[in-house]
Amino acid sequence: MKVSNAGMFLLKAMLRNIGFDEAIKEISDQGLRFSPLDFAYTLVWMTVNDVDAPYQLNEMDLSNLEVLLTLPKPPLKDDFYDFYGALTEDECEALVDELARCYQRAGLINGFVIFFDNHTIPYYGGVPIGFVYHATRNMPIRGIHLAQLNDINGNFILFKLVPSTTEFADILIELIERMKRVLNITTPLILVVDREAEALSLFQELNRRGICFIVVITKNSKTTEEMASISESEFKERFQKKEKIMETEIPLKGVPFRAGVILHEDGKRYGFRTNIPKKKMSNILEIAALIPARWRQENKFEEIKNGEHGDKIARYEFVDAPNIHxxxxxxxxxxxxxxxxxxxxxxxxxxxxxxxxxxxxxxxxxxxxxxxxxxxxxxxxxxxxxxxxxxxxxxxxxxxxxxxxxxxxxxxxxxxxxxxxxxxxxxxxxxxxxxxxxxxxxxxxxxxxxxxxxxTASTTFNIAVKEAVANANSVLTRQISHDGQPMKVNRAKKVLYKLPGKITVDSSTKIVEFAPIRNRPLRKRIERLCNWLTEKQVEDTDGKRLVFKVATT
CATH class of the missing domain: 1.10.287 (Helix Hairpins)
Known part of the structure; x- marks a missing residue:
C-alpha cells in the first residue's frame, strides 16, 4: 500500500463502510478544518511512513503533509483526538480490526508476534493512555487506539508496556486471540527475547495454550538461580567432568525447556538454551534480522570479551538463527x-x-x-x-x-x-x-x-567431540581477553576502577596504585592491563597523565 489516491480512497471507503460517518461529520462540521478525505489520506500517510503517534504531528514539518494533501491546510493533532473521542469503545475496536485487515491485505502484517525485553510487544488496541511506550524511541505514546506499523520487514511497530501497570502476559494472549479472530492467523509464531528471565508466567501460559514459541535468553541470572537450585545429583550421570557441554530437558516452573547446560568449573553456574519450535521456520533469516546485534550476545560473554573478570556463561540463540548483522x-x-x-x-x-x-x-x-x-x-x-x-x-x-x-x-x-x-x-x-x-x-x-x-554444539556430537569443544572454547575465551588488547581505554579504566586502591597526585602525573592481589593469574592480568594503559599515556580530566600499578605484598 503506497501513498497514493488508491490508498486514500481505500481508507476513506473503509471508514464509512464500518459506520464512522457520524464521527467524521461531527469533527468536520466543528470548524471545517479538514475533510474526511484529508483525514483518510493523512492516516494512510502516517501509517506507511511510521509516524510516531498522532500527538506528535505538532513536532513534524507539516510541509511534508501539505505536499501530499489535496487541501493546503493539513489536520491538526486535536482533530485526531476529536475523531477518536467521538468513537465508542466498540467502534474503536472495530476500527483497529478493520485497519489490521486492511494492512494485512496490503502485505504489511504477517503471522509473527515479536516479544522483546520482558515488557515489549507489538500491540494494537485496548491499552490505557499513558501505559504505552515506544520501544525503539523510548518515549511515551499519548495517542489512543491506533494501529501503527513498523517499517522493518513489515512487522508491527513495537510498543513497551510499563510492567508496574500492565499484565504483559494477559495483554499478549489478548493480542494472539485478536490475531486469530481478525487476521485469521490460526498458529501465530511467538519469538520471546528476554534479558532477565522474568516472563516465566508468560511461558507457562503459552505452553498451556499449546502456542508455538521460541525463547532467547540473553541474560539468564534469575533463571540460573532456578537451575542452580536443582540438585546437582540430577546431572551426575550426564556430567562427569568440568565444563562439559550437554543438552537435556529441564522442567522450569512447569515449562519443559530443551536446555543446553554448562556445568562451570565452580560447579554452581548453569546456562540454558531455548525452546524448540514445533515447526521448522523457513524465514529464520528475517527473524534473525529483527534482533539487534547487542541483544545477540550474553552479557557475561561481553565482559570476557572486553577484558572484565566475569564468569564464563555460554550465550545461546534460537535454533539455526545466524547473526545476520x-x-x-x-x-x-x-x-x-x-x-x-x-x-x-x-x-x-x-x-x-x-x-x-x-x-x-x-x-x-x-x-x-x-x-x-x-x-x-x-x-x-x-x-x-x-x-x-x-x-x-x-x-x-x-x-x-x-x-x-x-x-x-x-x-x-x-x-x-x-x-x-x-x-x-x-x-x-x-x-x-x-x-x-x-x-x-x-x-x-x-x-x-x-x-x-x-x-551451540549439536546434540549429535559424541562425548569426545564435546570435550574437545569445551577445551577449544576455553582457549578461544583466553584469546579474546588476552592482555586486554581488544579493549578501549575507557573499558580498561572501568575494569581497573572496580578494584580497591589509592591515588597519589604530583605536579604532572596521577599515580593509581591498586591494593595487592593474592590471586596470581588475576594479578598478572591486572598488571598487564596497568602496563598497557600506562603505555597509552592516558590523561585524566584535569590533564594529568595517569600511571597505573599494582602494589606488592
Whole structure:
C-alpha cells in the first residue's frame, strides 16, 4: 500500500463502510478544518511512513503533509483526538480490526508476534493512555487506539508496556486471540527475547495454550538461580567432568525447556538454551534480522570479551538463527577487500613507475654533470698551457654557469619526483592500513563466530567431540581477553576502577596504585592491563597523565 489516491480512497471507503460517518461529520462540521478525505489520506500517510503517534504531528514539518494533501491546510493533532473521542469503545475496536485487515491485505502484517525485553510487544488496541511506550524511541505514546506499523520487514511497530501497570502476559494472549479472530492467523509464531528471565508466567501460559514459541535468553541470572537450585545429583550421570557441554530437558516452573547446560568449573553456574519450535521456520533469516546485534550476545560473554573478570556463561540463540548483522558486515568487508587490494596494486605500480623515472633521470643527470665537468677541465687545461687564462676567463665562466643550470634543472626535476613519490607512498600506506584493519575485523568476526558455534554444539556430537569443544572454547575465551588488547581505554579504566586502591597526585602525573592481589593469574592480568594503559599515556580530566600499578605484598 503506497501513498497514493488508491490508498486514500481505500481508507476513506473503509471508514464509512464500518459506520464512522457520524464521527467524521461531527469533527468536520466543528470548524471545517479538514475533510474526511484529508483525514483518510493523512492516516494512510502516517501509517506507511511510521509516524510516531498522532500527538506528535505538532513536532513534524507539516510541509511534508501539505505536499501530499489535496487541501493546503493539513489536520491538526486535536482533530485526531476529536475523531477518536467521538468513537465508542466498540467502534474503536472495530476500527483497529478493520485497519489490521486492511494492512494485512496490503502485505504489511504477517503471522509473527515479536516479544522483546520482558515488557515489549507489538500491540494494537485496548491499552490505557499513558501505559504505552515506544520501544525503539523510548518515549511515551499519548495517542489512543491506533494501529501503527513498523517499517522493518513489515512487522508491527513495537510498543513497551510499563510492567508496574500492565499484565504483559494477559495483554499478549489478548493480542494472539485478536490475531486469530481478525487476521485469521490460526498458529501465530511467538519469538520471546528476554534479558532477565522474568516472563516465566508468560511461558507457562503459552505452553498451556499449546502456542508455538521460541525463547532467547540473553541474560539468564534469575533463571540460573532456578537451575542452580536443582540438585546437582540430577546431572551426575550426564556430567562427569568440568565444563562439559550437554543438552537435556529441564522442567522450569512447569515449562519443559530443551536446555543446553554448562556445568562451570565452580560447579554452581548453569546456562540454558531455548525452546524448540514445533515447526521448522523457513524465514529464520528475517527473524534473525529483527534482533539487534547487542541483544545477540550474553552479557557475561561481553565482559570476557572486553577484558572484565566475569564468569564464563555460554550465550545461546534460537535454533539455526545466524547473526545476520555480522554476516552482512562480513560480506561488506569481503567486498571492500578486493577493491582495497586493487588500489594497493595501482599505488605500487604508480610508485614503481616514479622510481624508474627517478633512477633514469638521476642517471642522466650524473652523466651530463660528469660530461660538463670533463669539458670544463679540458678547456681549463688547454687555456693554462697556452697562457691565456686571463684572456678567456669569460669562456670558463660560461661553462661554469652551464654546469650550475644543469644542476638546478635536474635537482628541481628530482625534487618534484620525490614529492610525487611521497604523496603516492602516503596513499599506499593508508590503503595498507585500511587493508590491515579489514583483515583484523574479519579475523575478529571469524573468531567470534567460532566461539558462538562452539557454544551451540549439536546434540549429535559424541562425548569426545564435546570435550574437545569445551577445551577449544576455553582457549578461544583466553584469546579474546588476552592482555586486554581488544579493549578501549575507557573499558580498561572501568575494569581497573572496580578494584580497591589509592591515588597519589604530583605536579604532572596521577599515580593509581591498586591494593595487592593474592590471586596470581588475576594479578598478572591486572598488571598487564596497568602496563598497557600506562603505555597509552592516558590523561585524566584535569590533564594529568595517569600511571597505573599494582602494589606488592
Amino acid at each position: 555480522l554476516q552482512k558486515r562480513y560480506e561488506k568487508l569481503q567486498e571492500q577487500l578486493p577493491k582495497v587490494e586493487e588500489r594497493i596494486k595501482q599505488r605500487d605500480k604508480e610508485l614503481e613507475g616514479f622510481r624508474e623515472r627517478y633512477e633514469k633521470k638521476e642517471r642522466i643527470f650524473k652523466e651530463r654533470l660528469l660530461a660538463k665537468d670533463d669539458e670544463f677541465k679540458r678547456l681549463e687545461k688547454n687555456l693554462r698551457k697556452a697562457g691565456e687564462m686571463e684572456v678567456f676567463q669569460g669562456r670558463l665562466q660560461k661553462k661554469m654557469d652551464a654546469r650550475d643550470v644543469c644542476i638546478w634543472k635536474y635537482s628541481t626535476a628530482l625534487s618534484e619526483l620525490e614529492n610525487r613519490m611521497g604523496l603516492v607512498t602516503g596513499k599506499l600506506n593508508k590503503e595498507l592500513a585500511r587493508k590491515e584493519k579489514i583483515m583484523k575485523e574479519l579475523e575478529n568476526i571469524d573468531l567470534e563466530a567460532k566461539f558462538f558455534q562452539l557454544n
